[in-house]
Amino acid sequence: VKEIQCVTIPKDVPLTSACLVPCGVVTGAGAVLNRANVLPGQTAAVIGLGGVGLAAVQALRLKGAGRVVGIDTVPGKFDLARQFGATDFVQAGKGVDVADEIRTLFPYSEDQKVGTFGAGGVDWIFECTGVPAVLENALEALDWGGTLIAVGQPSQTATANIRIANLLQCDRGILGTRAGGVRPHEDIRAIVELYRQGKFDLDALVSKVYPSNAFTDVLDDMHNGRIARGVLAF
Template identity: 55%
Template sequence: MKGIVYTGDKGAEVVDGLEVRDAGPGEVVVKVMAAGVCHSDITAASGAFGWPAPAVLGHEGAGIVDQVGTGVTNVEVGDHVIISTLAACGMCQACGAGKPTRCRKTLGNMAQPFTLDGEACWNFAAASVFTERTVIKAIQAVKIPKDVPFTSACLVGCGVMTGAGAVMYRTNVEVGQTAVVYGCGGVGLNAIQALRVRRASRIIAIDVDPQKEELAKQFGATDFLDGRADDIVEQVRTLEPYEEGELSGPFGAGGVDWVFDVVARPEVTFNALKMLDWGGNVVIIGTPGGDAKFELPYQDFTQNERGVIGVRAGSYSPHVHMPQIVELYRRGEFMLDELVTNTYPLEGFHDAVHDMESGGVARGVLTF
C-alpha cells in the first residue's frame, strides 16, 4: 500500500510497498479515508523531533474500522471513527480522573507496526494516518455518526481539539470575557470559534499574515491585528483600555482576560502577558523547541493574580469531548467543513505542504 514516509535525509516521500500488521488484543485496524496535513508532520519530516526513520507520518485522521482485535468492545468493523493520538492506558490516576493528556503512557509510543519493502518501519504519534491502513489502540478509535464527512471529521483528531480544547476543556472562559488568539492557523481558528461558542465578548485575532483576517473573522474574531506591528500590545490595550483615555492602570490594569498563544515564541509570550488585565491568563498552546525559554517579571504575577497555563493537545478526553464537538458541528454551532480549504490525493502531499506554508489555507486534507 501507499503512504507518506519520513525517510531521514530525504525528508518525507510518497512511497509504495508499505504493509501493516494485523490488529492485536485491544487494537483495531482502520482504513484511513482522510487525513489533515499539520505542521507537526512537517516538523517531524525535518528531523527536528529526532524521530527514527523510516516512519509513516500523519496524526490527524478519520476512517472506517477494518479489523478488530480480541477484547475490543467500543467499535466494530464498519464503524466510522476519528483517530486520537492519545494512546492512553485507561487505568492510571490521570485516566481515571478523565485527564488522559496527563497519562504517561501517551508519550512517545514508538513502535514498528509497518514494513516498507519488507523492512521494519516506525509509526508516528501513535497514529500514522498518511497511509491506506493503520493499526491503533481501541481506546484511540472514537466512533462518529456516518453522516459526518471524513474530510471534516479527520481535523478533530488534532487541530480542532488542540485549539478548541484549550478554550473549552483547559480553561474556564466565561460569557462576556475578552481574549486574544495569537496565531491564526488551523489551531488558532479553532480557538477563535471555541471562544465564539463560549460567548466571549471580544475576540482579537493576531497574525503576521494579513490573508488570515478574512478567515479569522469568519470563525468568530471581532478584530484582527497585524502581529508584525511594534506597538501590538498598545493596539490590544486600545481596544480594551483601563478606562477611557488611559490604556493602562496600576500594575498594568486594563487589557484582556485571556491570551491563547498558539505561536509560543519568547517575544510573543512576553507580549501576551503585557496584554492581560488583572486576573488574566496566558495559555501556551504552541510547542517550540525543547530549549526555548521566556522571561517574565515577578510583579506581573504577584500583584494582580495573572497566570501562565500550559496545555497539551487541548486537555481533551477523546470519548467525552470529541463527540461533543461533533454534535456541535451537526447542530450548526461549530464549523468543520469551513476548515477544509483544499483536498489532495496522497500524491499531492507536497502541494498541500506548499499551500500550508504559503498561508493560503486553513487546513489541507489528504483523501484516500
C-alpha cells in the same frame, strides 16, 4: 495504534472534515473549553490563526466571549476568523508590538471596578504559535486578573523570559495545555455533535482537498499562509 485510541463518529460526518478534529481542533477548542474558564462577556485574544487558533476562536464564540481579537501575520486569515466569531484584529509582524496594539483596543479605565496598576488588555490570551518571544510579549497584554494559555508547541528545550512582577502585581496567570486537555472519547464526540448541530464549522476550516501525492504542496501552502488547513484525500 491501540483499539482504545479509536473513536467512533456518525457515518454522516464527512471524513475530510472530521479528520481535523483529533489534533488541531481539540487542541484549540479544548484550550478554551477544558483549560480556561471563559465567562460570557469577557474579552480574549488568539495569537496565530491557523487551524488551532481558528478552533479557539469558534470555542470562544460558543462560550459567549464579548470581544475576540484575532492576531496573525497574514491578514488574509482575518475574514475566516471573523466568520468564526472574531470581532477585532491585529496584524502582527516586524516592528509591531502586539501587546501595545491589544492595550490600545482595550485601554485601562479609571472607572473599572477591579484591577490596579493601570493594566488594560484582555481577560484571556490563547498563544497558538509556540514562539517563546510571542508568549513573553503576550503576558503584557493581559488585563488585571487575566490568564495566558500556552497552546502552541515549541521545541522541548525552549524557554521564555517572564518578568515576575507582571504576574504578581496584576494577579495574572499562565497555564499550559497539552492538546487542549483532550479527553478523546468525550471531546471528539462532543465537537462532532456540535458540527452536526451547525454550531461548530469544520467544513470552512478545510481550505482545500489535495490528492495524496501532493503532500509537499500542502506544506508549502500552509507555511505561506494560503490555507487554514489542507486535507490529503486517499
